[in-house]
Amino acid sequence: MKYSLCADIMFVAVGEKGPVWPDTDGIIEGMKLAKKNGLTGIEMFDLEGRDLDRIAAAGKELGIEIRACVSAGASLLGDPAKTEELVSLFTQSVPKAKQIGCGRLILNAADYAKDLSAEEVLAAMEDALKRLAPIAEKEGVTVLVEPLTGGFFTSSKQAFGLIKN
Incomplete structure (x- = not known):
């Protein structure tokens, strides 16, 4: 099993207006922390507003894989x-x-349509995933569905049910 840490969570700060997510330097520090602790990968949130070339170079230099990141609009x-x-x-x-x-x-599904029934929300998810599947397949990427606490999903089992369909 490959273990990784979420660099954003490790280096999040709390400001007057809530969480302050790390910038490029914070992500690179997360990579260094992962390396120092014997890990070979990290996860990260947002791809926007970060120097992706520097992150890619640091990953290669440190031998740290970016195993997953959050899609815009996730x-x-x-x-x-x-x-x-x-x-x-x-x-x-x-x-x-x-x-x-x-x-x-x-x-x-943090911002799911709360005015719809659970069945309607699941149908919307299935529709969206069916639309994303050909894009992901063509581009050679995998779509991960994270059952966040406080979002639509109440358990991992529920999210697994969506994926089985």
Whole structure:
């Protein structure tokens, strides 16, 4: 089994307005921390606003793989009114993820359509994933669905049920 740490979580700060996520330097520090502790990979959140070339170079230099990162629009899974936006943002995230050698993009359902029934939300998720599958397959990336606490999913089992369909 390959273990990794989420560099964003390790270096998040709390400011007056809530979490302050690390910049490029913070991600690279996360890579160094992973290396120092015998890990061979990290995960990271946002691809936006970071120097992806520096991150890619640091990963190669340190021998640290970026195992997963969060796709732009990740939280839109489960809202049929936002499926088009999710597909567009995912499509934009793919080349950025590949630029840093990351072949896994994370989605979640934090901002699902709360006015819909559970069955309707799941149907929206299935529709979105069916639309993302050909993009992911063509680009050689894997879509990961993360069952976040506080989002739509109440258990990992529920998320596994979605993937089985």
